[in-house]
Amino acid sequence: MAKKIAVLAGDGIGPEIVAEAIQVLSFLNSDMALGLSFETALVGGAAYDAFGTPLPQQTLNLCKNADAVLLGAVGGPKWEPLPHAVRPERGLLGIRSELNLFSNLRPAILYPQLAEASTLKPEVVAGLDIMIVRELTGGIYFGQPRGIRLLENGEQQGFNTLVYCESEIRRIAHSAFKTAQKRNRKLCSVDKANVLEATELWRQVVTEVGKDYPDVQLSHMYVDNAAMQLVRAPKQFDVIVTTNMFGDILSDIAAMLTGSIGMLPSASLDANGKGMYEPIHGSAPDIAGQGIANPLATILSVAMMLRYTFNETAAAERIEQAVDTALDAGVRTPDIYSEGMTQTSTSGMGDAVLNAL
Amino acid sequence: MAKKIAVLAGDGIGPEIVAEAIQVLSFLNSDMALGLSFETALVGGAAYDAFGTPLPQQTLNLCKNADAVLLGAVGGPKWEPLPHAVRPERGLLGIRSELNLFSNLRPAILYPQLAEASTLKPEVVAGLDIMIVRELTGGIYFGQPRGIRLLENGEQQGFNTLVYCESEIRRIAHSAFKTAQKRNRKLCSVDKANVLEATELWRQVVTEVGKDYPDVQLSHMYVDNAAMQLVRAPKQFDVIVTTNMFGDILSDIAAMLTGSIGMLPSASLDANGKGMYEPIHGSAPDIAGQGIANPLATILSVAMMLRYTFNETAAAERIEQAVDTALDAGVRTPDIYSEGMTQTSTSGMGDAVLNAL
Ligand SMILES: CC(C)[C@H](C(=O)O)[C@@H](O)C(=O)O
Ligand SMILES: CC(C)[C@H](C(=O)O)[C@@H](O)C(=O)O
Numbered sequence: 018m019a020k021k022i023a024v025l026a027g028d029g030i031g032p033e034i035v036a037e038a039i040q041v042l043s044f045l046n047s048d049m050a051l052g053l054s055f056e057t058a059l060v061g062g063a064a065y066d067a068f069g070t071p072l073p074q075q076t077l078n079l080c081k082n083a084d085a086v087l088l089g090a091v092g093g094p095k096w097e098p099l100p101h102a103v104r105p106e107r108g109l110l111g112i113r114s115e116l117n118l119f120s121n122l123r124p125a126i127l128y129p130q131l132a133e134a135s136t137l138k139p140e141v142v143a144g145l146d147i148m149i150v151r152e153l154t155g156g157i158y159f160g161q162p163r164g165i166r167l168l169e170n171g172e173q174q175g176f177n178t179l180v181y182c183e184s185e186i187r188r189i190a191h192s193a194f195k196t197a198q199k200r201n202r203k204l205c206s207v208d209k210a211n212v213l214e215a216t217e218l219w220r221q222v223v224t225e226v227g228k229d230y231p232d233v234q235l236s237h238m239y240v241d242n243a244a245m246q247l248v249r250a251p252k253q254f255d256v257i258v259t260t261n262m263f264g265d266i267l268s269d270i271a272a273m274l275t276g277s278i279g280m281l282p283s284a285s286l287d288a289n290g291k292g293m294y295e296p297i298h299g300s301a302p303d304i305a306g307q308g309i310a311n312p313l314a315t316i317l318s319v320a321m322m323l324r325y326t327f328n329e330t331a332a333a334e335r336i337e338q339a340v341d342t343a344l345d346a347g348v349r350t351p352d353i354y355s356e357g358m359t360q361t362s363t364s365g366m367g368d369a370v371l372n373a374l
Numbered sequence: 375m376a377k378k379i380a381v382l383a384g385d386g387i388g389p390e391i392v393a394e395a396i397q398v399l400s401f402l403n404s405d406m407a408l409g410l411s412f413e414t415a416l417v418g419g420a421a422y423d424a425f426g427t428p429l430p431q432q433t434l435n436l437c438k439n440a441d442a443v444l445l446g447a448v449g450g451p452k453w454e455p456l457p458h459a460v461r462p463e464r465g466l467l468g469i470r471s472e473l474n475l476f477s478n479l480r481p482a483i484l485y486p487q488l489a490e491a492s493t494l495k496p497e498v499v500a501g502l503d504i505m506i507v508r509e510l511t512g513g514i515y516f517g518q519p520r521g522i523r524l525l526e527n528g529e530q531q532g533f534n535t536l537v538y539c540e541s542e543i544r545r546i547a548h549s550a551f552k553t554a555q556k557r558n559r560k561l562c563s564v565d566k567a568n569v570l571e572a573t574e575l576w577r578q579v580v581t582e583v584g585k586d587y588p589d590v591q592l593s594h595m596y597v598d599n600a601a602m603q604l605v606r607a608p609k610q611f612d613v614i615v616t617t618n619m620f621g622d623i624l625s626d627i628a629a630m631l632t633g634s635i636g637m638l639p640s641a642s643l644d645a646n647g648k649g650m651y652e653p654i655h656g657s658a659p660d661i662a663g664q665g666i667a668n669p670l671a672t673i674l675s676v677a678m679m680l681r682y683t684f685n686e687t688a689a690a691e692r693i694e695q696a697v698d699t700a701l702d703a704g705v706r707t708p709d710i711y712s713e714g715m716t717q718t719s720t721s722g723m724g725d726a727v728l729n730a731l
Contacts (some may be wrong), residue, residue: 092568136606138407157514158534158569165571174539179514182531187455208720209619211449211463212515214522218532248605248630262566266623273605280425290730372657 020053020327025076026062028096028105029300030310030363031089037312038319044371045323045332053327056083057206060283061091061105061300063067071108080112080364083329085326086293087319088112090300104299113153113251116292118285121187121264122155122321125251125271131353132346134177134276136308141251147271150193150255153285155185156215158261170303172212179215187217188288193258197233202330203252203255205236207243207263219260240267247271247342251259272297279311279352282318286326292326294318311350313340316370377684378439382417382433385462385668387455387720388446394669394724395444395676398696401728402680402689402721410684413440415545417469418462418657420447428465437469442683443650444676445469462657472511473644475650476542478510478548478621479678479725481607482628482638487701488710491633493610498608504628505557505613507550508621510642512542513572515618524539536572538617543576545582550615554590560612564600564620573617580615604628629654636668639675641682649683651675663690663700665719668707670697673727696730704728 024039026032039055046053047362058064058076067069071091080086091105101107112118126275127135129146135142157253168174192204197204205224208216220237225233238246240263245268246253272278278298286292296314304310317340324333348369349358381396383389396412403410415421415433417433422428428448439442448462458464467539469475471487484492492499515533525531547563554561562579565573577594583591597620604611604627616624629635635655643649661667674697681690703724706715718726 077608084660101574104568108568136494136498138495163571163576168539172540173575174537175568175570175572176517176535177572178533178535180531180533182525183529209622211461212467213532213534214520215534217458218522218530241622244601245626245635246625247629252433265566265598266601268626269602270605275604278602298473321421331447342532 018050020051021083022053022055022322023079023086024055024057025086025088025090026057027089027300028062028093029090029302029305031091031300033305033308033363034296034310034312034315035087035089038315040367041168041316041336041370041374042319044374045335048374049332051327051329051332055257059183062093062096064108065099065103069103071103071105072111077111077115079342080116083174085322086112088293088295090296090298090317092300093302093365110158111266112293114159115286116291117154117287118291119152119154119330120286120287121151122190122196122284123149123151123268123272123281123297125149125268126279126342127275128280131277131280134353135274135353136276137274142274145251145275147251148196149264149268149271150189150196150256150258152185152189152259152261155181157262164328172296179213179214179262181219181220183222186222187226189258190223193256193268194226194230194233196229197256201255202233204233205238205243205254205257206268207238207240207257207259209240210237211239216260226332243267244270247274255317268297276355278314279350280313280317282314282321284318284321286325292322294322308364309351310363311352312363312367316340316367335374336370339370342373345367375576377408378440379410379412379679380436380443381412381414382443382445382554382655383391383414383512384417384446384448385419385450386447386658386662388448390662390665391445391653391672392446392665392667394720395672395725397695398673398727399676402692404623405731406686406689407507408684408686408689412556414583417445417465417492419450419453420462421455421461422456422460426460428460428462429468432504434468434472440678441648443469444679445478445650446672447651447653450659454498460466467515469650471516473648473650474511474644476509476511477546477643478508479553479641479643480506480508480625480629480638480654482506482632483632485701486633488578488634488637490608490712491710492631494631495499496592499631502631504608504611505553506621506625506628507546507613507615507618508619508625509519509542512538513618521624529728536619537571538576540579541577543560543579546582546615547580548642551583551587555587559590561590562595562600562611563616564595564614564616565626566597567594568596576617585648600624601627604631614632632719634710636707637674641673641675641678647683649679650678665710665721667720668709669724673697673724690695691729692731696727699730708725719727
């Protein structure tokens, strides 16, 4: 049986970076007889332009029937004036929710070759390797009721609901503890239990689940402190698990610590290893179409796909090593360029990885 | 009429640092005939221990009848097992809410004398001077309904409500625009309007209010990006205005960029200039009672009080200059100590400021 991958290039630089990732994956597919097949579809602004919705039914069906989804990026100023319900982001959020991709893994790794790019002092970030596990299908992102209503006094009122039930917290906690077991066995759960009851329950359930993982050292931190500690001493962390909203913020901080968000992949997994894989950076409309975007985050997302969905560890490692080799050789897209290196284009970087393979 | 200040030392290092601030303020009070009078009361864990509640009625009354409140810090591990409703934090949140202190000003300033203390590269933070304006009496901190309930399937569910109405957004927006007018006339409003309807309304109302301030350059940023930008290039910001929850997180990041959160004051103001003033750092139970806490954030909070509540600009500037002089002289509490400086205690630092006056 062929292993099916839905390829959703999306908006902005999406098509350019996804093309390079597919080139790398196609090569390995034949070289290692991985048995992968690809099918493409529109999502986000591109889908809205074609079909009037950011997540057409055929795209969703394709994703549901696939074993994995490769996503470029969605969004751009062109679609910002649109009503909420049809904005590009809804396409992304719709896939997360419809496919039950509740566990979002966002590694923040500092590449030694790019250490200079960080705005933090070298000693603070050298060797940084954190994994953020973000709950992705619950919390305030999806909670009901929500909306904007007219009050009796004539004022508008906007409201959203932060809500978590035990089972939602329990499954993401298990996911995080298991992730920690494969790493340095330290898990920090981030909440705002001193103010928000929803995260008081979060803390309680994570603590309970922790009893099943006596080999993992569990700690708890309030979100404001965690944000601070990421800036002060990020290497104190191994794995961080947190809610959808806090994970959105903390994972971006962690990514920025590395100085090269053009390098960072992500995986969004369901309970059975099916997943969506995407770079953590956005659609970068300002540089779209210029052939200068960094494809490495997307290429590394493919490596995550091979590892997490297809259990092709050897193939994943080959990609990661090829990226390393390309960096060692000194090729750099503009976003990671520094003096003395060789500047290259999106496809130049893709080719460098391919050659290294 | 005497100008009344309610002094709430609170928990942990609170009493130590407040004592130094009061010493400084008392000196100026007689030196400049400011006409201030002080009255103390318990709050937080200390109040719980004495009265079984973190915000006794007599403390609240004192605060309500005062012109300004000076707060040390609340909380500590001792009170963490307590039920939500009587935890030290509720004392703080209660005062904010009962006194309608909706506008929380949190400056993040890098002191050139302490530039080394930042974990960020000097060129990224040199001269940093940001003001975060945080909405403090609304949003998810106070929204109803909230709690933990039992679902029919036997699971617990935790829930909170993020809610803002137009008038709440409007008043904090005005406060932020006015703050920006006194600074570099750049205001960045931070929301998550692409996901949360409550902050979609936020963006809409801030934009409307902006029409009254054509001299202020208004921009909007999503919270994940703002967190990233604070790490990447913090000097792009002048004033940031945001919701209660996002402000909690972003102001701690901004503070940590300076490397010396022991230096940063804050003001929480109502519509009439009445305010509560407190250091942004916490109660630091680990070093409480040792006489080594840094009193400068509290001393600088007093300067903010003189400026914002009592319009005593000259007195405020005298304090700020005295702090500068003390730093120039090389005295340092342990948290800001670096080689070649003279290490001192809490009271040593207080005296250094007093001498400089
Ligand atoms: C585009 C947006 C809806 C999304 C999110 O908030 O989850 C993005 O910021 C992310 O982190 O993947
Ligand atoms: C102690 C806590 C309730 C408080 C808050 O979350 O507002 C604190 O973190 C702060 O920022 O003043």
